[in-house]
Amino acid sequence: MARTVSVSGSSSAQAARQVLADRLRELCRDAGLEGKQLAQACGWHASKVSRIMTGKTSPSADDIRAWCRACGAEDQTDNLVASLRVVEGMWVEWHRMERSGLKQAQESVRELYERTRRFRAYSPGFVPGLIQTCGYTEAVLRAVQQRRVATDDVADAVAVRMERQRVLHEGNHQFAFLMEATVLANGLGGDEVQAEQLEHLLTVGSLPNVSLGVVPKRTNRTRMPVEGFWIYDTAQDNVELVSGHLTITQPREVAAYADTFAQLADLAVYGAQARALITTALDALR
Structure with a gap:
C-alpha cells in the first residue's frame, strides 16, 4: 500500500520522488486514461491516484505493478520499481536502517x-x-x-x-x-x-x-x-x-x-x- 511521505528536508529526495511521480503520470496519460479510470482499474479510490501523481504519497512496489498493468506498460515495471528503491534509500529513518x-x-x-x-x-x-x-x-x-x-x-x-x-x-x-x-x-x-x-x-x-x-x-x-x-x-x-x-x-x-x-x-x-x-x-x- 502507498505511504504518506515523511519530509526529509532534502530537495534531492523530494526531486527524485517527483521524478517518479511524473513518470507514473506520463504512463497514465500515454495510455489515454484519466485518474479516475486508472483508480477504477486498480481498485483504488481516485484520491490515491491523485496523491501519487503529485508526489504527496509514495507508492509501494505493488502499487507500481498495478499501475503499469492498468496502463498496459508492464515492460516499465522493473525500471520503476528500481527507481522507487532509489527514492526510498535517499531518506531512511534509523528504525528502518x-x-x-x-x-x-x-x-x-x-x-x-x-x-x-x-x-x-x-x-x-x-x-x-x-x-x-x-x-x-x-x-x-x-x-x-x-x-x-x-x-x-x-x-x-x-x-x-x-x-x-x-x-x-x-x-x-x-x-x-x-x-x-x-x-x-x-x-x-x-x-x-x-x-x-x-x-x-x-x-x-x-x-x-x-x-x-x-x-x-x-x-x-x-x-x-x-x-x-x-x-x-x-x-x-x-x-x-x-x-x-x-x-x-x-x-x-x-x-x-x-x-x-x-x-x-x-x-x-x-x-x-x-x-x-x-x-x-x-x-x-x-
Whole structure:
C-alpha cells in the first residue's frame, strides 16, 4: 500500500520522488486514461491516484505493478520499481536502517568506502568513524544502541568499522577530516578511552594522505557548526540527523555541502597547531 511521505528536508529526495511521480503520470496519460479510470482499474479510490501523481504519497512496489498493468506498460515495471528503491534509500529513518542491528548498517557502506577516492568529513560532536579507536567506536555505537536499537550486536558492528579503516592505508584515497575543538573533550567512553583516542589522532594526522583540521573555539566566529556530514568524491553526501540517515546525490546539493566544508576548513587549524590543541586536551586528561 502507498505511504504518506515523511519530509526529509532534502530537495534531492523530494526531486527524485517527483521524478517518479511524473513518470507514473506520463504512463497514465500515454495510455489515454484519466485518474479516475486508472483508480477504477486498480481498485483504488481516485484520491490515491491523485496523491501519487503529485508526489504527496509514495507508492509501494505493488502499487507500481498495478499501475503499469492498468496502463498496459508492464515492460516499465522493473525500471520503476528500481527507481522507487532509489527514492526510498535517499531518506531512511534509523528504525528502518537499524531494525536488525548495527552491524548491517555498518556493512552497507563498505563498497562506497572502497570506491571513493576523495573523502571529506565534518564532525561537530565526535571523532569521525574512520579515525576512531576500537574503544571509542564501542563507546559511540553503544550509546547509539542504547538509545534506539533493540538488538545488541555492538561488538560485531565495531569489528566491521575497524575493518573498514583499511581504506586509510590501501589504494589511492585522500582524506580531509574536520572536527570542532569540543570533540577533543566530549568525554565519550571515559578518560582512558578519550586519552587513547587523542593519541591515535596524533598518529593518524601524520599520514601523508590525511588532512586533520580542528576548528578552535572562538568568540568572533563567522561560521556556526552544522550537522555532521560525509562527502564521497563529488557524487554523494551522507548526513546523519536525529531521526534518520540522508543520502544526497543532486549535484547542486552536494556542491552546497562542499562549499560549507571549504568555509569550515578556513576556520580550522592544521599541523603543529592542531597537534597542540590535541596535546592540550590529552594533558588535561592526564
